[in-house]
Amino acid sequence: MDIAFNMTPGRIHALSEVELRIDDAPPAYEEEHRADIARNWEEERLHKPALFDGRMLMFSRLAVSDGRLEGLCHPVRYSTYLHWRRHGRGALRHCYANAILVTRDNALVAIEMAAHTLSAGSVYFASGSFEAEDAVDGRLDLEANMAREVGEEIGLDLSGLERESGYAALALDSGTAVARRFRLDLTAAEADAAIRRFLSSEREPEIARPVIIREGEPRPARLAAQMPQLIDWHFASPFEPVG
Template identity: 25%
Template sequence: MNRGVQIHRVSRVEACCRPKDWTWPRQNRAFIEENWARRTAGKPQMFNGRVLLLQDVTFGEDICRNTYFEVDYADFVAWIDKGYPDPDIANGFAMGALRGSDGAYICGVMGAGTTNAGRIYFPAGTPDLSDLRPDGTVDLATSLTRELAEETGLSEDDYRVDDEWIIVQRWPTIALLRTVTLPVTAEEGAAQIRANIAAQEEPELQDVRIIRGAQDIDQATMPLFLQSFFGWAFDQR
């Protein structure tokens, strides 16, 4: 698998879920349990549900195809914290590249009670069983809008979602982005989101950040795939 950064633009994403015998969790059960205890200390909202990890991603003519499998969230977190020891597995998730009508982007700052406290990126989440359809397909488009609603309080009436997908592949991270544009400026959108966060009982975000150009890329708090996306996006202007 190519470990460099690759960015693809496609009009279609197809995703499915297939069984996989992932041996790494069975071989590292003690570490997983200890890691989960450490991770959840003082964070009662974290729970060990089932999520979907990527076992394969391929590209065809104007299409990206993803194959997922089910794992425990604790296994997934331990795999990350251990440094991604299984190179054949990836974290593939849908993400809304939220921006204002002025073209400036809006990222969230993850709250203290979350797994990635203090990290800055667009609203997103690892796909879970709620994204899995009876025919075995994974609905990434709905995953994107759901995460936007949960983290920012924005509904689908508040923005426009582009049809095109931008796939940022920085293995073992595969971010499947769609541009999400508000009818108001980034400043106005940020103010609306802050008001929504303030009204939530257990907000996932503690704040938002506006990204207008390369000077706003925070290398300390933004994941590498997002830094790559912003570098690419600002080069397109």
């Protein structure tokens, strides 16, 4: 097993602590594949002209020990991530925080991505890649990342919400989700309506619509790879709030 990436793929890992640090040096992958990254970027832009080659963070280490996840990430261009996603994993991994929003009636709030986005039609929990602005004193603030992504994508505020005491991590080839559950003071119907109001006020929203997931009902089409296991884990595991 690669000691830098020791999580068992496809298994939910219960975590009591997460520490993700930043190394400002770009990874060797970006320089080694520079020409191929540029060519792949042009191909991607042919299909999705709205893509922006901004900055994000990718990981050279994601290792779990005794319920603690430690990671080391580096700044890369978005085009580097797209090349990695299409052409091979190498010595990097993608990792992102997932705020799992649970309504008062125990439904889950997911989103369907809009047609102009890279993941058009895909259904998953509101989330996004880590960025340098998520860092405080060289360490990533997962809560800040979750709050930003949820606020930008669906207009809900995580501050003050009851939240789970720990985290759950799921490593797949497509990326590693680090998830935490938050309890909304809304029913599923109220959450759906609030998100639709927010979307109607946006000029070009990132998502097409909210997707409500209830226990025992058919699963939505086009679930992202991490979603089936995270959904099953939620409905099988009691919500254990902080404190």
